[in-house]
Each structure stands twice: as structure tokens, then as C-alpha cells.
Amino acid sequence: VSTATAIEGLLRELAPEVLGALVRRYGGFDTCEDAVQEALLAAAVQWPKDGVPENPKGWLIRVASRRRIELWRQDSARRRREETVALEAPPDPEPAPVEDDTLTLLVLCCHPSLTPISQVALTLRAVGGLTTAEIARALLVPEATVAQRISRAKQRIKASGAEFQMPPEAKRSERIAAVLHVLYLIFNEGYTASSGSRLHRVELTSEAIRLTRQLRERLPEDGEVAGLLALMLLTDARRPARTSADGALLPLAEQDRSLWDAEAIAEGVELITETLATAPIGPYQVQAAIAAVHDEAAGFEDTDWPQILALYDLLQKVAPGPMVTLNRIVAVAMVHGPLAGLEQLAEAEADPALAGHHRVDAVRAHLLDMAGDHEAARTHFREAARRTLSVPEQRYLESRATRLEP
Amino acid sequence: MKYMILIHSNPQSRGIWDGFTDAQRAEGYAEYAALGEDLASSGELIVAEALADASLTKTVTVTDGKTIPSDGPFAESKELLAGFFLIECDGMDRAVEIAARVPETELGLVEVRPIMQLSGDDV
Numbered sequence: 421v422s423t424a425t426a427i428e429g430l431l432r433e434l435a436p437e438v439l440g441a442l443v444r445r446y447g448g449f450d451t452c453e454d455a456v457q458e459a460l461l462a463a464a465v466q467w468p469k470d471g472v473p474e475n476p477k478g479w480l481i482r483v484a485s486r487r488r489i490e491l492w493r494q495d496s497a498r499r500r501r502e503e504t505v506a507l508e509a510p511p512d513p514e515p516a517p518v519e520d521d522t523l524t525l526l527v528l529c530c531h532p533s534l535t536p537i538s539q540v541a542l543t544l545r546a547v548g549g550l551t552t553a554e555i556a557r558a559l560l561v562p563e564a565t566v567a568q569r570i571s572r573a574k575q576r577i578k579a580s581g582a583e584f585q586m587p588p589e590a591k592r593s594e595r596i597a598a599v600l601h602v603l604y605l606i607f608n609e610g611y612t613a614s615s616g617s618r619l620h621r622v623e624l625t626s627e628a629i630r631l632t633r634q635l636r637e638r639l640p641e642d643g644e645v646a647g648l649l650a651l652m653l654l655t656d657a658r659r660p661a662r663t664s665a666d667g668a669l670l671p672l673a674e675q676d677r678s679l680w681d682a683e684a685i686a687e688g689v690e691l692i693t694e695t696l697a698t699a700p701i702g703p704y705q706v707q708a709a710i711a712a713v714h715d716e717a718a719g720f721e722d723t724d725w726p727q728i729l730a731l732y733d734l735l736q737k738v739a740p741g742p743m744v745t746l747n748r749i750v751a752v753a754m755v756h757g758p759l760a761g762l763e764q765l766a767e768a769e770a771d772p773a774l775a776g777h778h779r780v781d782a783v784r785a786h787l788l789d790m791a792g793d794h795e796a797a798r799t800h801f802r803e804a805a806r807r808t809l810s811v812p813e814q815r816y817l818e819s820r821a822t823r824l825e826p
Numbered sequence: 827m828k829y830m831i832l833i834h835s836n837p838q839s840r841g842i843w844d845g846f847t848d849a850q851r852a853e854g855y856a857e858y859a860a861l862g863e864d865l866a867s868s869g870e871l872i873v874a875e876a877l878a879d880a881s882l883t884k885t886v887t888v889t890d891g892k893t894i895p896s897d898g899p900f901a902e903s904k905e906l907l908a909g910f911f912l913i914e915c916d917g918m919d920r921a922v923e924i925a926a927r928v929p930e931t932e933l934g935l936v937e938v939r940p941i942m943q944l945s946g947d948d949v
Contacts (some may be wrong), residue, residue: 516936519827537916539867562873565870565871565914568866568867568868570869572867572869573869608945610945772920777884810943811942
């Protein structure tokens with residue numbers, strides 16, 4: 421690990437703690453967040469040159485506190501009102517924490533007054549310690565767009581009157597669910613098949629896993645937090661095999677399983693096994709269990725489809741949705757044959773959420789292919805390819821259609 | 827989700843614009859400026875541009891490695907692309923809501939199209 425990478429990792433670990441210390445001391449999440457961001461940038465420039473200070477967290481808190489006063493001085497309207505607090509000495513770098521700041525920050529960044537897009541940007545910056553430029557590159561949008569999302573999100577949080585503290589017990593599970601959703605979005609955003617731009621992109625999948633690990637440390641009893649972490653580990657473990665050498669997306673049936681990350685699979689399987697035995701069941705856990713069954717099969721033909729079908733039955737009860745319905749139908753076809761799957765697909769299509777969805781065509785194409793009706797399969801692969809919004813998926817569906825040319 | 831809002835012009839819309847008073851035009855510009863500012867401040871705007879007059883277009887053809895630009899659009903199209911917004915928002919419903927603020931919607935000259943993503947779920 422190079423010094424620069426080590427420093428970057430350290431800064432991102434410390435970012436939420438430094439921000440927590442500042443907000444506790446001074447209040448005013450928005451200004452504190454800006455000040456911390458500037459302190460992180462200063463450290464990223466200075467530390468590789470001058471060395472990491474003896475107490476890096478204390479250094480960041482000192483610099484951020486100073487920067488906060490400067491930012492505050494620019495805002496003269498507040499001057500008189502907050503003068504006494506603002507000029508107080510910086511907070512103690514090692515205070516006895518009343519509550520966990522990282523958890524409080526996560527919950528605040530995923531505040532219900534924000535859109536998911538803004539929750540993602542704010543979480544990556546305030547908790548992940550990423551710069552606006554890094555977030556912009558990772559999300560493939562201009563830096564100005566991300567900067568606006570963050571500043572608007574902070575305004576909204578301020579306007580909503582949200583405090584820097586954990587929500588009351590009654591609201592907690594709903595707010596934690598919002599945090600899990602944002603972490604899941606970050607993971608999925610990074611789980612991309614494109615390799616060209618990867619050099620310059622922060623790995624959002626790793627970042628999502630890192631943040632979910634942090635969350636799990638704080639909420640070890642929460643089955644869904646563990647379930648999400650297991651799901652990420654078990655999904656990300658397949659990444660090295662997910663694309664061919666020329667960048668095309670490979671389905672599970674064609675992946676070289678020796679490339680899968682055995683360590684991540686072992687960790688994910690252990691985590692989900694333990695969680696299912698102890699915690700109340702939830703959708704992330706069931707999805708992780710499904711991923712575990714796939715990951716534990718030595719080859720595609722060894723996949724325990726009856727178990728996967730049973731898990732999809734369960735998932736459809738705890739968290740029904742159009743994509744769950746479709747994935748379940750694939751499992752039905754693997755257990756009871758393609759005709760049974762096609763029959764259920766015809767019924768499922770009546771759901772308005774699925775009518776005209778390209779995934780219906782993709783699943784129908786697969787099932788028709790299994791049933792030996794290659795011509796109809798080709799037509800539906802083409803139709804699905806035409807309507808998907810994903811470039812790698814389009815490429816995959818087109819190649820499936822081409823393979824079926826007579 | 828990213829979307830492109832495409833704004834076209836046609837002889838009718840160009841005629842209306844040409845017939846506008848200065849005050850009416852100022853109002854049109856103001857509507858566009860307000861939409862752009864709102865989208866920038868909500869963090870939904872990626873880029874918005876108005877295209878120059880269609881008569882300034884070059885059609886580019888490469889034949890045997892030789893680039894041959896020629897004047898004007900490639901077809902006698904009555905409907906021409908006049909400008910666009912590239913946005914990122916929470917879904918098609920929101921994109922349509924944004925597009926509805928473009929004045930040309932009154933003439934049916936505004937389209938919203940989803941943008942392809944580089945990410946994809948497992949297949």
C-alpha cells in the first residue's frame with residue numbers, strides 16, 4: 421500500500437468522527453460539513469509531503485474548527501448570535517462518545533426529506549469522506565451537479581429541523597431501513613460491468629461494503645444490516661468472473677467459478693447462516709441466502725434450485741415486487757421445467773409494473789430457449805435488447821439472440 | 827436515472843417565436859432561465875444547451891478516409907432539434923414533470939428519452 425493510499429484510507433475512516441465531534445461542539449451540520457471537507461482536502465495535500473501528524477484526528481479537528489470559524493465569519497448575519505460558541509476552543513479529539521457519531525451521521529444523511537439521489541451524494545461525502553470530485557467521477561455526473569446535490573441536501577436537512585442525534589426508538593427501524601437502502605444503491609451503482617473508466621473511479625462497491633461493515637459494528641444485533649453485508653459480499657465475490665476478457669457480461673451459467681473470491685464467499689456464508697439462525701427474517705437476509713446458494717454450487721449444474729425456489733417463495737411473502745416475481749419464475753422453470761415457468765410468466769405479465777418491461781422479454785426468451793423454441797427465443801432476446809437501459813445487458817441480450825440465428 | 831429532454835422546433839413554433847414582441851420573448855427566456863436554475867439548484871441538471879440555427883449545421887461524411895463536410899441538415903426536416911436538457915432524477919414521472927415546464931410542450935415538440943447506463947444487474 422502506497423503512502424498516499426494509506427493516508428486516503430485513514431482520512432476516510434476519520435471523516436465521520438471528525439464531523440461528529442464538530443457538530444456536537446458547535447451545531448450547524450452544514451457549515452461543519454464544509455469545514456471538515458476542507459480539512460480533509462488540506463490533509464490530503466500536506467500529509468504526503470510533511471508526514472502524518474502524531475494525532476491525525478486531533479489535527480483534522482483543529483484545522484476543521486479553524487476553517488469553521490472562517491466560514492462563519494463570512495456569514496456576518498450570524499455573527500452576534502453565535503459569537504460566544506464559535507470562538508470556543510476546538511473539541512477534545514477523544515471525547516467519551518455519548519452515542520456513536522458515525523451511526524448518527526448515516527441516519528442524518530439518509531433523512532426522509534431528501535431524494536435517494538441526494539442521500540447517496542451526501543452519505544458518500546459526509547460519512548465516506550470522499551471529495552465532491554471523487555463522487556462525481558464515481559457517479560458519472562459533473563462535479564457541479566454533485567456539489568449542488570450536497571448543498572441542497574444540507575439546506576433541506578436544516579429546514580426540516582433535524583437534529584444531530586439518533587431518532588426516537590419508534591422511528592429508528594424505519595430510519596435504519598433508509599440507510600440500508602442508500603448503502604444498497606451505492607453498492608449497485610458501483611456494481612458495473614464497464615471496465616474502461618474504472619481506473620479513475622472510486623470503487624463504490626468497496627465503499628458500500630466498508631460503510632455497511634461500519635454500520636454492522638454499531639448494530640451487531642440487526643439481522644437486516646448483517647443480511648445486507650452478506651448480500652454485498654456474496655455478490656461482489658463473483659465480480660472477477662462476471663465479465664469476459666472483452667468486457668461482455670457473463671451469466672452465472674458461463675462464469676469461471678475458480679475466479680470467485682472464496683474468502684468473501686466464506687465470510688458471507690458464515691454471516692448469513694448465523695444471522696438466519698438468530699435474527700427475525702427480512703428481505704436482505706433472504707436475498708443473501710439466495711446468493712449464498714448460488715455461490716456454494718461448485719458448478720452451475722450443481723445449483724440447488726429447489727432451495728432457491730423455496731427462498732424466492734419466502735422473499736415474495738416478505739418483500740413482494742416485480743423483479744422478485746420474475747426471478748422466482750426463473751427458479752420455477754429450473755425446478756419444474758420451462759413450460760411451468762412460461763405459464764406463470766403469462767400470469768405475471770398482467771401486473772402493470774411488469775407490462776412491457778424488457779425483463780419479461782428476457783425471461784421469456786430464456787425459457788423459450790430452454791424449451792427448444794429457438795426462433796421465438798431469438799425474437800424475445802432481440803426485443804429485450806432493444807428496450808433495456810443497460811449497455812452491458814444489451815450487449816449480452818444481443819449476443820444471445822445472435823447465437824440463436826439459424 | 828438519466829434522461830434527455832429534447833426540444834424541437836417546427837415551422838409553426840418558429841413562426842410564433844418570430845411574431846413575438848420583445849416582452850413576450852423576454853418572458854420565454856425567463857421561463858427557460860428559471861427552469862435551468864431550479865434544476866441546477868436541485869442537483870438534477872447535468873447540462874442544458876440551446877442549439878444554434880439549423881442553417882449553421884454541417885453534415886459530416888467520411889468516404890475512403892476523407893472527411894467531407896456539407897452545409898445544412900441531412901434532410902429537409904421540418905422538425906429540428908433546437909435544444910436539450912440532460913438531467914438525472916428519480917424516475918420517468920419526475921422527468922416528465924420537468925419536461926412539462928418547457929414552453930414548447932404546448933406545441934407537442936418536447937420528448938423525454940431515458941439514457942443508457944453502464945451498470946447492469948446480473949443476467
